[in-house]
Amino acid sequence: MFDFDTIYDRRTPGDVKYEPISGTTDVIPMWVADMDFKTAPCVETAVNAVAAKGIYGYQSVDEAYLDAVRSWYSRRFAFEIQDEWILPSPAVMYSVACAIRALTDEGDTVLIFEPVYYPFEGVILHNRRQLVISDLVNHNGLFTIDFDDLESKIKKDHVKAVLFCSPHNPVGRVWTRQELERFAEICLNNGVKIISDEIHSDLVFAPNRHIPVAALSEEVAANTVTCVAPTKTFNLASIEASEVIIPDPAIRRAVQKEMIANCRYGINSFAVAATKAVYNDGEAWLDELLNYLDESRTILSQAFPEDGLIRVNQPQGTYLAWFDCRRLGLSDKLLYNRFLLDGGMRLHKGSTFGKSGEGFMRLNFACPHSVLQEAVDRIKRIIKDR
Ligand SMILES: Cc1ncc(COP(=O)(O)O)c(C=O)c1O
Structure with missing residues (x-):
């Protein structure tokens, strides 16, 4: 009933999530915790x-x-x-x-x-x-x-x-x-x-x-x-x-x-x-959003199994996935750059959330499934090209 699949152009001045980063093009922003969906129609x-x-x-x-x-x-x-x-x-x-x-x-x-x-x-x-x-x-x-x-x-x-x-x-x-x-x-x-x-x-x-x-x-x-x-x-x-x-x-x-x-x-x-x-x-919209995000969780957990080089937890709540990248053996700075410059994805560095977050990356999956699938493909390329 509600639409979570449309990709909107958010690149308006001052949109924090989509702020341009010099030296990069075609970056998928998956960092700041807001969503790429339009809010419930009752809000508009x-x-x-x-x-x-x-x-x-x-x-x-x-x-x-x-x-x-x-x-x-x-x-x-x-x-x-x-x-x-x-x-x-x-x-x-x-x-x-x-x-x-x-x-x-x-x-x-x-x-x-x-x-x-x-x-x-x-x-x-x-x-x-x-x-x-x-x-x-x-x-x-x-x-x-x-x-x-x-x-x-x-x-x-x-x-x-x-x-x-x-x-x-x-x-x-x-x-x-x-x-x-x-x-x-x-x-x-x-x-x-x-x-x-x-x-x-x-x-x-x-x-x-x-x-x-x-x-x-x-x-x-x-x-x-x-x-x-x-x-x-x-x-x-x-x-x-x-x-x-x-x-x-x-x-x-x-x-x-x-x-x-x-x-x-x-x-x-x-x-x-x-x-x-x-x-x-807003309850009906929220229930549909949760179903959509639940499918997004599944897309991620199926793409990155437990025995892989990059593993992902199964979040019980939030639209934030916590990627364990420690098996790549990269420092946080290199990891961030690998995702941004090689992968074309802006994520949050794990160490931003405290020292114990080193070697992890946080990915915001509140985006259309087609965008998430593209991100999955890009992360897989990072692993393959390593
Ligand atoms: C745990 C937590 N608290 C607070 C906030 C920010 O809330 P506010 O913008 O209302 O201060 C966030 C945003 O990501 C959050 O994750």
Whole structure:
């Protein structure tokens, strides 16, 4: 019913994913995490209606916005939230920064699991907190948390908060209830707050199921700030719409205070309209998108089997594949250049996501299947010509 096969020309000025790279032509951009598909038709209708008004004055969120957000989390994740828990925010990483400042003091330590979305390191360090890294453990492409390492680092380094990524970018894990419970229990037992970035929560492949960490229990909810958004799911990054969900009133006030201190709270009129549209009317489009991306996952896993020189994990969630290129024996820089200059593909270097990402490459597969097939052929040529 919806079209994910059309190739659109995105090469307009300032389109980040398609920015030209000097000395290259015919590059397939598979790096930045946005999609090459048009968003759900309900968004275009809603945003066009706002544009047609021609008056773009200050905007607040209304009852219908809160209903749409609350109902989405109830329907999709059985996560029952209350209106007052929801703070609209222009971006997930902005919410994360405010939460870090609200929950910790300068010099405090914040833990992350690497490899992870690269701005995580920066948001901690730029806010003058100390960084503690616990590396995920790689079991043949399935990454897990090292709970002993987590607990010992929390104690040794006096960790105050964990910045958690669920589902996890770049390794594609959708954490199980058991994993989440163990993680949340360690945090609770040691007085560690959880900042859970769940921007990829809608992009999960069956039979995996995303469980919001705050949905585990009332106690965990009171210890957690959940940062979510419709932007990854519905390809709305530049519309700037997201939500922070904070059940605990004191934490909520503290995060709100940080937003006020930055003179940035609330979202614009296009973001309000788009959020209502997708949460009320975007479900059928999302279900079809997930089927399409599931087929893309299969294209990749069939093309790069476990015993090959380049192996790919089977992401349980996200549209990001984590290619293990260590058998090629190339440094990250050479690997990146091999993909870009010889292969004609722009991917993200694994080491961008932390030291433990060395030898890996992240590929964004949210593109038409014909483009993905061309990328597969190009990667195979890289292996053959090596
Ligand atoms: C885990 C994660 N968090 C946050 C973001 C960015 O969100 P925002 O643009 O709303 O700050 C991304 C984008 O790729 C992401 O992967």
